[in-house]
Amino acid sequence: MAETTTRSGLPKGFRGAEQGWPALHRIPHPPRRLPLVGDVVGASRRTPLQDSMKYARDLGPIFRRNAFGREFVFTWGAALVADLSDESRFAKHVGLGVANLRPVAGDGLFTAYNHEPNWQLAHDVLAPGFSREAMAGYHPMMLAVAERLTEHWDRAAAGGRPVDVPGDMTKLTLETIARTGFGHDFGSFERARPHPFVTAMVGTLTYAQRLNSVPAPLAPLLLRRASRRNTADIAHLDRIVDEVVRIRRAGGPGDGDLLDRMLETAHPETGERLSAENVRRQVITFLVAGHETTSGALSFALHYLSREPGVAARARAEVERVWGDTAAPGYEQVARLRYVRRVLDESLRLWPTAPAYAREATRDTVLGGDHPMRRGAWTLVLTPMLHRDPAVWGADAERFDPDRFDAAAVRSRPAHVFKPFGTGARACIGRQFALHEATLVLGLLLRRYDLTPDPGYRLSVTERLTLMPERLRLYPHRRTPSAVPAARPAGPPSP
Ligand code: HEM
Numbered sequence: 001m002a003e004t005t006t007r008s009g010l011p012k013g014f015r016g017a018e019q020g021w022p023a024l025h026r027i028p029h030p031p032r033r034l035p036l037v038g039d040v041v042g043a044s045r046r047t048p049l050q051d052s053m054k055y056a057r058d059l060g061p062i063f064r065r066n067a068f069g070r071e072f073v074f075t076w077g078a079a080l081v082a083d084l085s086d087e088s089r090f091a092k093h094v095g096l097g098v099a100n101l102r103p104v105a106g107d108g109l110f111t112a113y114n115h116e117p118n119w120q121l122a123h124d125v126l127a128p129g130f131s132r133e134a135m136a137g138y139h140p141m142m143l144a145v146a147e148r149l150t151e152h153w154d155r156a157a158a159g160g161r162p163v164d165v166p167g168d169m170t171k172l173t174l175e176t177i178a179r180t181g182f183g184h185d186f187g188s189f190e191r192a193r194p195h196p197f198v199t200a201m202v203g204t205l206t207y208a209q210r211l212n213s214v215p216a217p218l219a220p221l222l223l224r225r226a227s228r229r230n231t232a233d234i235a236h237l238d239r240i241v242d243e244v245v246r247i248r249r250a251g252g253p254g255d256g257d258l259l260d261r262m263l264e265t266a267h268p269e270t271g272e273r274l275s276a277e278n279v280r281r282q283v284i285t286f287l288v289a290g291h292e293t294t295s296g297a298l299s300f301a302l303h304y305l306s307r308e309p310g311v312a313a314r315a316r317a318e319v320e321r322v323w324g325d326t327a328a329p330g331y332e333q334v335a336r337l338r339y340v341r342r343v344l345d346e347s348l349r350l351w352p353t354a355p356a357y358a359r360e361a362t363r364d365t366v367l368g369g370d371h372p373m374r375r376g377a378w379t380l381v382l383t384p385m386l387h388r389d390p391a392v393w394g395a396d397a398e399r400f401d402p403d404r405f406d407a408a409a410v411r412s413r414p415a416h417v418f419k420p421f422g423t424g425a426r427a428c429i430g431r432q433f434a435l436h437e438a439t440l441v442l443g444l445l446l447r448r449y450d451l452t453p454d455p456g457y458r459l460s461v462t463e464r465l466t467l468m469p470e471r472l473r474l475y476p477h478r479r480t481p482s483a484v485p486a487a488r489p490a491g492p493p494s495p
Contacts, residue, residue, distance in 0.1 A: 017064060017071040020361075020377025027073060027371065028059045029066065038066030045213040049355050049384070049463050056385045062371065068215035072096070073378075076385035078392045080368045082416040084359045084381060085423045092426035093360035093378035097465045100208035104234045107278065108285030109429065118278050123429070125265050125274065126282070129181075129258045130429055135436055137255075138180040139331040142437050145175045146444050148189040153449065153476045162454065162473035165302055169295040170198060176437055177290030181258035182283065184244045197240050201288050203233040205464040241283045258286060286430075294434045296353030296468045301344050301442055303459060303469050304400050306451040311402060315340050316446045323443065334440045341439050342402035345418070349393075350400060352383040352420035353467045359423075383419055392417045449476040 017024055030039045043051045052074055055063055061077020075081060084090050094102075094113050105111040109126065112119035128134065149172045156163045171188035174195065178184045186195045194202075207223075207230040214222045245259070253260050262279045266272065274282065305312045318339045323329045360378035367373055388397040392413060393404070403409065421428035428434070445451070452475040462470040 017073050017377070020374045021073060022372045022374065024064065024071070024073075027062055027064045029064045030055055030059065033066060037068055038070075040067065045210065047461075047463050048209065048212065049382075049467070050461060052382055053385055056382055061389070062367075062379075067212070070216070072380060074382050075367075075379045076382040076389065077368075078386060078389045078414065078417050081381055081386050081419070082414065083368050084379070085416045085419075087424045089362060089365045090359045091362050091424070092422075093358035095358045095360075095378055096212055096380065097208050097356075098358065100211045101204070101465075103230075104204050104237060105285045105288070106281040108281035110285050110289050114426070118274070121267055121270075121272055122274060122278065122282055124267055124269075125261055126258060127429065129261050130433060132432075135432055136331040138433070139334070139436070139440075140328075141180045142176055142440055143328055143444075145172060145179060146441050148172075148175065149441070150444065150448055152189055153445075154478065157449065157476045157478045160475070162475050165472040165474055166295065166299045166468050166470075167194065169298040169302075170194065170291065172441065173291035173295040173298070173437065174198060174287070177287060177433075178244075181286055181290060182244050183248065183254040183257055183259065196236060197287070200233040200236040200240075201292065202464060204230055204237070205288075205292070205466065207233070209463065209465050237284055238280065241280055241287070244283060245279065259283070290430055290433070292466050293353040294438055296351070296466055297344065297348055297434065298438050298441060299469050299472055300351045300353070300467075301347040301438070302445070302451065302474060303453075303472055304347055305343065305442070305446070306453040306474050308400060311343060311400075312446065312451070315343055315442070319443045319447045323447065329440070329443065331436075334436055334443065337439050337443050339402065340442050340446070341435065342405040344435065344438050344442065345405040346400055346402040348420040349387040349404070349418060350384070350398075351461065351467050351469075352387060354420070354422070354428075354465075355383050355467055356380050357383070357419075357422045381419070386417065386419060389417070445476075448479060450479055451476055 021027070030041075032041045033039050034041065039055075052065065055065065056074065056076050061080055062073065062075045064071055064073045066072075075084065091114050094111060098111055101111050107113070107116045107118045109119065109122050112122075149168060152168065153163055171194075174186055174197070175188050178186050186197060188195050188198075193199075207226055210223065210226060211219055220227065245263070248254065248259050248263065253264060262274055262282050305315065318337060322336045323333055326333070358378050358380050361367075361373040361375055363375050365373055367379075373379075387393065390397055416423070421431045454473050454475070457472065459472075460470040462468050
């Protein structure tokens with residue numbers, strides 16, 4: 001931990017808002033603030049994001065919370081977030097939850113500080129792995145993994161059993177990133193329980209979130225057991241990743257996937273390569289960032305599709321029109337599913353599965369013309385509230401309506417109001433990957449099944465830095481099986 005915390009026990013990079021915001025007193029905070037502990041009345045350790053959403057509704061577009069003497073500024077009003085998107089004055093801040101992930105992801109792409117040379121190096125080396133050509137290359141493997149899912153759902157449908165949506169989407173997205181990026185097969189669909197990689201990952205994400213809910217100096221004491229478990233989880237992730245790398249080194253290069261890039265590619269200008277330790281951090285980063293959030297996005301979309309028969313019917317009609325009866329839809333045919341993509345966008349609007357990102361001032365400035373910030377001061381952008389700002393999305397912002405993303409509606413809105421993938425230089429590198437994978441899978445599932453919800457289910461969102469619909473079960477029913485061909489693409493290489 002020495003590398004990631006300061007002597008006061010705060011994550012490195014943490015600056016209290018008192019130091020950074022000279023006019024902090026003008027920013028509202030919840031009533032009933034208690035000495036020493038701060039704004040903890042009514043707060044839940046398990047749902048910090050949804051608590052902040054409640055405060056946001058009461059306190060307005062910018063507010064602050066105090067937890068055990070640490071003061072945090074939250075921003076969600078569309079005009080303020082647009083200002084924070086100005087890359088000439090603001091940049092990513094590695095703080096709070098993201099900084100808490102440094103022990104596991106180190107200077108990997110997601111958790112690297114802006115000044116760390118490994119960020120630019122890894123970004124330049126890995127970005128071509130997300131080009132259009134690269135994506136078209138991953139497509140057949142994405143189809144092959146989706147076929148494993150549909151085999152599993154076919155069995156559930158035949159037995160009249162419900163499926164565990166978040167669990168199955170996690171299997172699907174982990175297998176997809178593992179195979180396309182690393183040529184590795186975790187065998188998720190052959191397991192009754194989640195792969196140990198997923199269990200260890202959920203452990204470290206939950207621990208990183210919990211670290212924010214206790215007074216920093218007391219964390220080593222209060223979270224002693226949890227901290228030991230976290231150390232074991234990280235060691236487990238390291239071991240799994242080391243094995244993935246060992247197999248590749250022993251077997252020689254793959255077909256130019258992400259792991260090949262990490263191991264073989266020199267920077268086009270400097271000739272530099274990623275170190276072995278950095279490769280380890282990048283592999284963990286991509287295996288985690290590459291599946292957890294996409295799994296949540298697919299799960300929320302399936303929840304809404306099961307609840308909105310009109311939307312599902314329109315989406316299905318589009319799939320049938322664009323794909324016809326082709327067994328294996330091609331790369332281009334996925335991009336043409338415009339309405340399915342809107343369903344996904346609308347799900348990510350209401351529940352952006354990486355629900356916050358932090359921005360820091362890169363020089364002394366005034367946010368929104370109103371709030372002075374010193375260089376280094378930072379704020380957390382609450383994306384689910386930005387996506388519900390009534391000034392942009394209307395009084396019915398809580399309503400699920402994919403037509404908000406038809407081209408004319410998008411054009412009529414100002415810039416920077418939809419940010420599920422973050423912003424600027426540090427925005428998500430895997431955006432197209434996630435959108436292609438999720439659109440393809442929704443298309444395949446819509447075409448093959450009617451999805452019936454459990455009538456008693458009420459959406460409940462679980463948090464572990466990321467968001468997921470808790471215990472979502474759906475009943476899949478095969479639609480006219482003879483008319484719906486099984487996807488039979490070329491199989492992926494299995495190590
Ligand atoms: C629906 C799915 C996804 C969502 C909602 C999402 C969201 C985000 C967000 C909000 C950020 C910025 C975080 C910040 O500013 O602190 C980010 C960064 C990142 N994402 Fe994603 N992501 C998704 C899928 C993926 C996939 C599929 C991959 C990889 C295959 C990936 C890899 C990364 C990486 C490496 C970064 C750090 C980029 C950098 O700082 O240079 N993500 N993502």
